[in-house]
Amino acid sequence: MQARRKFLFLAISGVVALGLIAVPVLADELFGTITSVDIEGKTLSVVPKDSEDTIKVKVTDQTEYITKKGNSKVDLEKISKNIEKAKDKGAKGVMVKIEHDKKVATKIYPAAKKKEAPKDN
Numbered sequence: 001m002q003a004r005r006k007f008l009f010l011a012i013s014g015v016v017a018l019g020l021i022a023v024p025v026l027a028d029e030l031f032g033t034i035t036s037v038d039i040e041g042k043t044l045s046v047v048p049k050d051s052e053d054t055i056k057v058k059v060t061d062q063t064e065y066i067t068k069k070g071n072s073k074v075d076l077e078k079i080s081k082n083i084e085k086a087k088d089k090g091a092k093g094v095m096v097k098i099e100h101d102k103k104v105a106t107k108i109y110p111a112a113k114k115k116e117a118p119k120d121n
Contacts, residue, residue, distance in 0.1 A: 028100055030055065035093040037080040044079070044105070046098065057098055063105045074108060 032048040032055075042059045063074045083093045095111035 030057070030098045030100060031096075032098075033091075033093040033095050034079065034083060037076050037083065039076045039080065042076065044076075044098075046096075047092065056103065057100055058104045060104060064107050066107055066109050074105075 030046060030048060032046045034044050034046055035054065036045040037043075038045075044057045044059060046055050046057055047053070048055060059074050059076065061073070064071050065074045079094065086092075086094050097109040097111070098105050099107040099109075
């Protein structure tokens with residue numbers, strides 16, 4: 001009987017410890033459009049996909065910009081230029097997925113571009 005209690009106690013303790021370690025690692029995700037960039041303040045203004053409110057997301061030196069070609073540090077000037085190009089084409093900005101922890105971006109994923117349907121002759 002004592003052996004079962006010890007095993008049960010160890011098993012429950014292990015599950016609780018694993019839960020405490022895994023929960024902080026999970027980051028929030030934000031799907032939306034970057035509408036503007038504050039290069040001086042290192043912030044992005046993002047309009048979520050399901051809302052019209054603007055959310056300010058802070059960018060740090062550890063924030064990664066992840067594309068199919070690989071990972072790199074975030075270049076706010078390049079993002080700003082991409083937003084201007086998108087606005088010239090009639091879009092609100094650049095679609096992205098941002099992983100963040102308390103509105104501090106950890107990873108930024110640009111949205112995949114839609115492939116055009118083949119034209120029928």
